[in-house]
Ligand code: SF4
């Protein structure tokens with residue numbers, strides 16, 4: 001079995017060999033979404049639009065939660081949020 005590699009070591013045009021749960025696309029991120037839970041109306045727009053299914057609603061705490069292992073920082077959630085409750089902030093280098 002081959003040794004695990006990060007996406008940075010994959011040659012251009014190369015394929016990943018992990019499924020989407022094992023492959024942590026969060027490593028790609030240069031910006032991260034930060035949720036203002038006081039502004040959030042729990043409308044679920046971001047949950048629907050996130051291309052990585054990285055946002056889940058947690059009914060026990062009545063809040064959305066972003067899985068940063070899989071969030072790649074595309075900003076779609078921030079763009080789609082009708083009340084601007086999500087801000088994209090630069091990741092630390
Ligand atoms: S930034 Fe993109 S990948 Fe991350 S939670 Fe928002 S929509 Fe999903």
Ligand code: SF4
Nearest residue numbers: 040041043044046081
């Ligand atoms: S789209 Fe905005 S208001 Fe709706 S659940 Fe997501 S963060 Fe909350």
